[in-house]
Amino acid sequence: MTRRAANADQLRLDLAAMLPSDRMRFEAAVAAEAERRAFYWRFRLVAIETVMMSGLVLIAGLLVEQPTDIVVQASVTVGIACFASGMLLIWLSNVASGLMIRWRGRRQR
Numbered sequence: 594m595t596r597r598a599a600n601a602d603q604l605r606l607d608l609a610a611m612l613p614s615d616r617m618r619f620e621a622a623v624a625a626e627a628e629r630r631a632f633y634w635r636f637r638l639v640a641i642e643t644v645m646m647s648g649l650v651l652i653a654g655l656l657v658e659q660p661t662d663i664v665v666q667a668s669v670t671v672g673i674a675c676f677a678s679g680m681l682l683i684w685l686s687n688v689a690s691g692l693m694i695r696w697r698g699r700r701q702r
Contacts, residue, residue, distance in 0.1 A: 632683070632687075635683045635686075636683065638679075639675075639676060639679030639680060639682075639683065640676075642675055642679060643672050643675040643676040643679065644672070646671050646672065646675045647668045647669065647671050647672030647675070648668070650664070650667055650668045650671045651664060651665065651668040654667060654668070
């Protein structure tokens with residue numbers, strides 16, 4: 594069986610930096626690293642969505658020959674709204690995740 598080559602785009606997990614002596618600290622360190630990386634990827638998706646939506650409004654407005662100042666203002670407004678709503682969704686998902694963890698902890702006692 595051949596081994597697949599590692600993809601250069603994949604994030605590398607530095608286990609040497611996260612190897613505490615006991616298992617609980619290791620699991621907590623891995624969970625913290627996974628949470629940090631999840632936030633990074635969510636933020637990246639929000640940024641991509643923001644650029645795409647504001648660019649779409651800009652291009653569509655220019656294609657239908659609307660005044661440039663109005664199109665640019667609308668594009669910036671849409672970009673700000675997309676970024677704000679995306680960050681709100683990230684925050685709400687973190688809050689919901691924390692509540693679920695607390696709720697499960699209370700049920701297991």
